[in-house]
Amino acid sequence: MTQKKVEVIPATKRSVHNGGQLKVQSNIRVAAYCRVSTGDESQQTSYTTQKAFYTNLITNKPGWRFAGIYADEAKSGTSREHREDFNRMMADALDGKLDYIVTKSISRFARNTVDTLNCVRQLRQQNPPVGVYFEKENIDTLDATGELILTILSALAQDESRSISDNIRWSIQKNFQAGKPKVDLNRMLGYDKGANGEWVINPEQAKTVRYIFERYVCGQTANRIAKELNELGRKTVNKKNWSASSVLTVLRNEKYVGDIEMQKTITKDFLTHRSTINKGEAPRYYVENHHVGIIDRSTWDKAQTMLYEKPSKVGDSVPAQKKKRGYTGSPFGNLVCGAVLEHGERAGKECGEGFFRVTYTGVATGYTDDRSLAATGGDTDIYLEKYAYAYPVWRCKQKMGKREGEKPRQNGTPDQKLYCREKHGRLSDAERKAANERCPSESIHECALEQSFMEMLYRLKRDYEKNHEASEISTLFHKACEQMYQQMKGNSVSVERLETLDAQIKELEEKLQETIGRQVTAMRDAVLEQNLELNESLAEGNITLDEIDSDIRNGLTGNDIGTSFYHADYEEGSEIEAYASLAKDIRQRIESFRKEKETLSQEQGALTVMKKNFDLFIACLKELPEQNAAGMPLKVNGLDVQGSLFRDVDGKPVDGAVASLNRGRLKMTPERIAEAPDLLHFEKGIYCAFMKKGTVKGDIVLYETNFGVTLPTCGNQRTLTSFLGFKKCSLDGLVTLVDAPYRVYDNTVQYRRYLRSKAKREQAV
Incomplete structure (x- = not known):
């Protein structure tokens, strides 16, 4: 057979095949990529050397055209996110501006296996493909056999980065264990770095820090403090305006009292370098008195207590500031029963048991809005529309007795709470008799506790503003100080x-x-x-x-x-x-x-703390507003007015008042509403900061303070209906009259729709 002549037409474009392309191609545009991961002096030398070497190499290589140097300085190779020149190089290559990229090694190109392979494959899929040559490993990505080796070596480069990350983490933790923090004082208000690395208080910035703490312990909100700081022209450490969140950040920063907590955040993934809050994944390290504090510890403790809004319960050994942040429940968990027992071995003695909180639900009779009208469509035979509201009540644990599966009594057992909700206070004669034999105390509405407490604060405030050192609170405090001094004197303390x-x-x-x-x-x-x-x-x-x-x-x-x-x-x-x-x-x-x-x-310190707490309490009293959110003068029940049109000062109903309103004989004009007593905003922070314990004795609660004075409140046996005729003012200034029990807690009114029994039966059929 005659041999046929075959003419070979040479390839005119680069392609991927065995043997690579870099050494055989000519007239190709070649760029170089350089990177160093830190900015220290030794890395700077390497950075400059890399750029000079590749510029000279590409310029003098026959068949190569210099297409530029792409270089990232002090950038980690574990992610592309912050490597600007790398991303610019990739964009140029994908736009057809480059034929080849030369780099020193795989670790210089990337320390992330996924990034390396994705970029290489992206470049190889171009038409014509763009190659990458790794000098140290002698790998040409346009060589079909190179991907396996590239995958293995890039994985090793990534693992080397992980090892470096582990070593750095270990060294940081060793410093933490030795009490050596890692803090950038340039990003922290109030401190500068001294010549020898010590923490030096910045006097001007420290004024702002002290202002924030002093205003907060006086009862001001974070929003109000931020507004005041902005009006004063003061800026944050970043030269920005203050916000409530930035104020709270200062208040929660333990460094301002001289302590330091380390490893609050951790880096879970060495590839992303993203920090997350340490929620127990790693140990934390706390050092007390690490440096000179800007504020004293008493003010710090007070601020933390008010932030957490939860005082310690009776017998609770956990400090309030160590409890879960953001607690929004009631602070009355420190109440104990002071009722005198009438039966049993302890007859004639005070009960002494704690109270627990149970929430009941009532129906808002006559309440309606667009939701109910739209849901029923006027057909009330099928659906029953209800609006429910919740109201909390406090009960003595001893009176409720032990229940099945009861654990040590802290907040009332689940069985006790379930029993109370099921009974809704409607006990049988036998159950009521048994409960009264255990303890004769009565349940207390939380709204009465809050209102009575605030009425007491305003009474003390008005008295102090009028009589100063001769006021009731000052007299009681001086007496408490004298008692402590005499005790100290008896113990040779001076x-x-x-x-x-x-x-x-x-x-x-x-x-x-x-x-x-x-x-x-x-x-x-x-x-x-x-x-x-x-x-x-x-x-x-x-x-x-x-x-x-x-x-x-x-x-x-x-x-x-x-x-x-x-x-x-x-x-x-x-x-x-x-x-x-x-x-x-x-x-x-x-x-x-x-x-x-x-x-x-x-002992001397205890007296000093008493005086500090008293001064803070007086400052809080002075800050109590005399106007509500609508700008109307506050009318305090028992001080400015004696009860409402519907209830007397003790909460007892006024004969015929409600009937007159319902029949139209009594008109609630704006003038009458303005003269009605206010439902006062409960200052939870003041309660948590100063009230150690409250002993409930019928209508009276005796509060033991942390400045040695016992403060009584009365009117604690009032119920929801006791506040009919009071006025409520929301934060946006809307004033409403409490003309029904649910109005006391009308912010919790919930819409509920039930299928009527007749409709249920019809559906079942």
Whole structure:
């Protein structure tokens, strides 16, 4: 058979095949990519060298045309997100501006396996394909056999990055364990970095920090404080206007009291480098008194208590500031029952049991709106429309008795709460009798507790503004301070005694050092007399007298005459033993004085804390508004007005008042509404910050404060109907008259639609 002649038409475009393309192609546009991951000096040298080397290489290579240098400085290779030049290079390559990219190694190109393979494949799919040449690994991506090797080596580069990340994390945690924080003070208000790295208070910025804390503990909201700061022209550390969130950030930052908490955030993925809040995935490290605080600890504790809005319960050992942030429930968990028991072994004694909260639901009779009208379509035979409202009530745990499956009583067991909700207070005669035998206390509406507390605060406020130091609250506080002072005086506690103790301790410490010095000299003389080898070393200059004394001092303890590295023998009754005995006696006296000083300091500190708390409480009273949100003067029940048109000051109904309103004989004009008593806004922060415990005795609750004064409130037996005729003012200034019980909690009115029984039966058929 005749051999046919085959003419070969050479390829005119690059393609992917075995053997690669870079070394055989000519007239190709070649760019280089360089990257360093940090900005230190050594990396800067590498960065400059890479750019110079590849510029020279591409320019002088025959058949290559220089297409530019793309370089990212101080950028991590684990993600493309912040590598601007890399992304620009990819865009140019996909636009057909490049034929080849040359880079030092896979780790310089990317440390993320997915990024490496995705980019390489994207470039290979171009027409014509764009190749990448990795110099160190000698891989040409237009070589069909190169992808397997590239996949393996890029995975190793990624794992190397993970290893580096683990090492960095370990070193940071070791610093945290040693109490060495990692804080950028340039991003923190109130502090500058000193010459030796120490934290230095910035006086001007510290004024803003103190202003925020002082205003907050005086009862101002974060929104109000932010508005005041902006009006004063003060800026955040980033030179921006203040907002409620930025104010709360300052209030929650423990660094302003001198403490520091480390590892609040963690980086879960070394590829994304995104930080997330540490919610228990890693340990946290807390250091108290790490640096000089801008605010005192008493103010800090008060602010944290008001932030958490939850005081500790009776017998609760967990500090309020350690509880879950953002607690929005009622703060009355510190109430205890003060009712006198009438039956049982403890008859004649106070109950002493805590209260628990149970929420009941009532129907808002006569309430309607567009939702119900639209839902029924006028057909009330099928659907029953109801509006329900919730109202909380507090009950004595002892009165409810033990229930099935009861655990230790804290907030009332689930069984107790379920029992209360099912009964809705409607006990049978036998159940009521049994409950009263356990405890004769009555249930308390939360709205009555809140209103009574606020009425008490306004009473104290008005009295203090009128009489100052002669006011009721000041008189009670001075009396409490005098009682504590007399107690301290009875225990030999006084400022003069503390000063005497300081002088005595200082004098004894100086005497101790003198005695130890003489003891060391006597021991050294004995050692030199008995140790020939030591004498020779001293004569030859291999050791000095100071070094011998240091060795002997390091061997001394407070419980014996002293040991030495040189093991000399001491005779009984020697000068050494006498000095040792004297030093031991001085140490014991110093320790005794220090213990006494610690006790006195704690008691003196308690008095100081009392005064601080009282000053803060008075500041809170002064900040209580005298106008509601609508700008109307506040009318406080029992002070400005004596009850409403429908209820007297004690909440008892006025005969015929409601009937007159319903029949149109009594008109609620704007003037009458303005004169109605206000349902006062409950200051939860003040309650949490100052009320340690409340003892419920019928209509009266006695609150123990943390500044030594017991404050009584009355009117706590009032119910929802007791507040008929009061007016409510929402935050947007809308004033409404409480003309029905649900109006007390009308912000919780919920729409409910039920299928009537007849309709249910018809559907079943």
